Amino acid sequence: MTDLDKRLSIIVKACDDKRAFNIKVLNISKLSSIGDYFVIASGNSAVQVSAIADAVEEKMAKAGFILIQKEGHNSSTWVLLDYGDIIVHIFKKEDRDFYNLERLWSDSDELDVNLLISQE
Structure with a gap:
C-alpha cells in the first residue's frame, strides 16, 4: 500500500x-x-x-499526517480539511446538494470507497 493509499484509507x-x-x-x-x-x-x-471532521483530524494526526489548513469548523455545515494532495470536504446534506462538487468535478475519476475501507 502506498503512502497516498494509506492516507486515503485512514480518511475514508x-x-x-x-x-x-x-x-x-x-x-x-x-x-x-x-x-x-x-x-x-x-x-x-x-x-x-x-x-x-474531528475523527479525520484525530486519526490522521495519530498516523503522523499534518493538517495544513481547516476551514468551516465553526459553522459545521461544510468543513474543509486540507492535507496538501488530499482535500477533505464534509458537508451537511443540504449544503452538499447545493454545492454539488461531484457535478463540478464530473470529469474526475472516482475511486472505489469500499476498497479503501477494507484496506489494512
Whole structure:
C-alpha cells in the first residue's frame, strides 16, 4: 500500500466510523493543481459534520499526517480539511446538494470507497 493509499484509507475509514454517508473519493490530479484527491462525505447535522471532521483530524494526526489548513469548523455545515494532495470536504446534506462538487468535478475519476475501507 502506498503512502497516498494509506492516507486515503485512514480518511475514508474515519468518515465511515462516524456514519458519514455518500462518501466519494475523486481523483482530480489531471484536472487541477490544487490537489490530487477530493474526499467528499455527508452528515445529517452540524454536530455529525463536526464529529466526522474531528475523527479525520484525530486519526490522521495519530498516523503522523499534518493538517495544513481547516476551514468551516465553526459553522459545521461544510468543513474543509486540507492535507496538501488530499482535500477533505464534509458537508451537511443540504449544503452538499447545493454545492454539488461531484457535478463540478464530473470529469474526475472516482475511486472505489469500499476498497479503501477494507484496506489494512
